[in-house]
Amino acid sequence: xxxxxxxxxxxxxxxxxxxxxxxxxxxxxxxxxxxxxxxxxxxxxxxxxxxxxxxxxxxxxxxxxxxxxxxxxxxxxxxxxxxxxxxxxxxxxxxxxxxxxxxxxxxxxxxxxxxxxxxxxxxxxxxxxxxxxxxxxxxxxxxxxxxxxxxxxxxxxxxxxxxxxxxxxxxxxxxxxxxxxxxxxxxxxxxxxxxxxxxxxxxxxxxxxxxxxxxxxxxxxxxxxxxxxxxxxxxxxxxxxxxxxxxxxxxxxxxxxxxxxxxxxxxxxxxxxxxxxxxxxxxxxxxxxxxxxxxxxxxxxxxxxxxxxxxxxxxxxxxxxxxxx
Amino acid sequence: xxxxxxxxxxxxxxxxxxxxxxxxxxxxxxxxxxxxxxxxxxxxxxxxxxxxxxxxxxxxxxxxxxxxxxxxxxxxxxxxxxxxxxxxxxxxxxxxxxxxxxxxxxxxxxxxxxxxxxxxxxxxxxxxxxxxxxxxxxxxxxxxxxxxxxxxxxxxxxxxxxxxxxxxxxxxxxxxxxxxxxxx
Numbered sequence: 132x133x134x135x136x137x138x139x140x141x142x143x144x145x146x147x148x149x150x151x152x153x154x155x156x157x158x159x160x161x162x163x164x165x166x167x168x169x170x171x172x173x174x175x176x177x178x179x180x181x182x183x184x185x186x187x188x189x190x191x192x193x194x195x196x197x198x199x200x201x202x203x204x205x206x207x208x209x210x211x212x213x214x215x216x217x218x219x220x221x222x223x224x225x226x227x228x229x230x231x232x233x234x235x236x237x238x239x240x241x242x243x244x245x246x247x248x249x250x251x252x253x254x255x256x257x258x259x260x261x262x263x264x265x266x267x268x269x270x271x272x273x274x275x276x277x278x279x280x281x282x283x284x285x286x287x288x289x290x291x292x293x294x295x296x297x298x299x300x301x302x303x304x305x306x307x308x309x310x311x312x313x314x315x316x317x318x319x320x321x322x323x324x325x326x327x328x329x330x331x332x333x334x335x336x337x338x339x340x341x342x343x344x345x346x347x348x349x350x351x352x353x354x355x356x357x358x359x360x361x362x363x364x365x366x367x368x369x370x371x372x373x374x375x376x377x378x379x380x381x382x383x384x385x386x387x388x389x390x391x392x393x394x395x396x397x398x399x400x401x402x403x404x405x406x407x408x409x410x411x412x413x414x415x416x417x418x419x420x421x422x423x424x425x426x427x428x429x430x431x432x433x434x435x436x437x438x439x440x441x442x443x444x445x446x447x448x449x450x451x452x453x454x455x456x
Numbered sequence: 457x458x459x460x461x462x463x464x465x466x467x468x469x470x471x472x473x474x475x476x477x478x479x480x481x482x483x484x485x486x487x488x489x490x491x492x493x494x495x496x497x498x499x500x501x502x503x504x505x506x507x508x509x510x511x512x513x514x515x516x517x518x519x520x521x522x523x524x525x526x527x528x529x530x531x532x533x534x535x536x537x538x539x540x541x542x543x544x545x546x547x548x549x550x551x552x553x554x555x556x557x558x559x560x561x562x563x564x565x566x567x568x569x570x571x572x573x574x575x576x577x578x579x580x581x582x583x584x585x586x587x588x589x590x591x592x593x594x595x596x597x598x599x600x601x602x603x604x605x606x607x608x609x610x611x612x613x614x615x616x617x618x619x620x621x622x623x624x625x626x627x628x629x630x631x632x633x634x635x636x637x638x639x640x
Contacts, residue, residue, distance in 0.1 A: 286556065286597065287556050290552040290553070290555060290556075290597070291552055291553055294552075314586065315587075316550060316587050318553075334585065334586075334587070335550070337553060356482065370498075371482070371500075371501065371502060373481060373482065373502060373526075375527070387498070387499055388499050388500055388501035388502075389501035389502070391501070391502045391504070391526070393526055393527060393528050394527075394528070423499070430501070430504050432526050432528045432529065433528060
């Protein structure tokens with residue numbers, strides 16, 4: 132009995148303490164809620180006040196009371212005020228209930244939208260300014276481009292004024308020999324129905340814009356470039372051959388590397404078969420390995436499939452090959 | 457540590473550089489590459505596609521990409537821009553007829569955002585030919601002095617004789633390494 136009598140008050144005491152704790156906790160909760168509510172109310176008050184102020188300013192703007200010159204600064208101020216309000220709101224979301232959060236956010240958005248509308252409506256000046264400047268810009272750019280083209284054209288003229296070769300001829304037969312073309316960069320350009328014989332060893336050979344021509348050459352030390360040629364026959368030995376944008380041409384080739392065609396159709400190839408006095412001497416001066424001739428293996432840069440041959444070139448049948456003199 | 461620093465550290469470990477070699481067709485890009493690598497240069501065909509070699513030079517590992525210069529290949533150049541440390545632009549100094557094309561293509565490249573950080577070396581190639589323009593003339597025609605966006609240098613060289621090739625490459629390596637490896 133004594134023991135239980137001793138126990139009783141202890142249990143009562145514990146219970147009393149627990150009750151007291153609970154009461155305290157509830158009180159604290161209440162206080163917290165209270166402060167939260169107070170803070171939330173305070174925020175909502177402030178928010179409404181700022182909101183009202185901004186709305187007033189917006190109304191002022193909309194009614195046209197604000198002087199024109201002051202509109203930009205006024206808009207700037209309102210936009211800043213809205214920003215401050217947004218910041219204040221973002222910092223306070225944790226003490227607000229969901230409904231207040233949503234409501235406040237909506238109100239801020241409304242303000243922003245209204246400001247935006249007013250800005251578009253009241254500041255057409257800015258837009259007009261842009262429009263007025265644009266054509267001026269265009270003109271100067273235009274002048275600059277023209278300048279550049281001029282300068283480019285004169286430069287190009289100057290660069291090719293010392294070109295060596297034959298240009299702008301129709302139905303002529305031209306022969307150039309030995310030392311006159313030795314190791315030179317020879318240019319053939321704008322020829323129609325001409326026959327050109329180069330009995331020597333040019334350094335490079337550039338041919339462009341030719342129609343119905345026959346070109347025969349001794350060994351060209353380096354490369355041959357052909358552009359925009361149609362219905363022509365080329366009889367040439369060279370290290371490299373590049374053919375661009377041409378069609379219906381026959382080639383009688385000795386080429387030490389692989390020739391290429393690009394944007395070119397209807398090409399036929401045969402082995403080189405021209406001889407003249409001294410050609411053997413000119414060949415031997417170059418020191419080429421004459422057993423290496425890749426006349427029948429062209430690369431077509433527009434035909435990248437390796438399993439099917441390019442339809443743009445073929446081998447010229449032996450019966451159709453011409454003999455040159 | 458920023459991403460850039462990490463990348464720099466990674467590259468420093470390997471001392472690796474990626475070099476992209478471009479230019480019009482027949483400029484001599486492949487010949488330069490083969491000359492560096494000690495290969496035969498007599499039977500080089502126009503490049504259909506690209507060549508790549510790795511060179512060890514002065515303790516650096518150079519990955520050199522040589523991409524074909526034919527018109528139909530130029531639109532593929534952009535596939536090689538990424539991570540390029542150095543751009544070598546090769547010019548046929550004797551091909552006066554196409555120098556303006558050459559200028560146009562070069563300046564287009566320099567506008568490329570992905571090449572913004574790359575060092576530019578211009579090789580005025582084929583100086584061994586009688587008809588070649590000097591590197592000063594090439595510099596003026598290509599309007600190199602107007603380039604403010606890239607570190608650049610022009611060197612007159614000949615891939616056939618091998619003259620001044622190393623000089624150009626050494627400048628390129630110095631400029632790139634000053635930029636990539638010494639910023640610690």
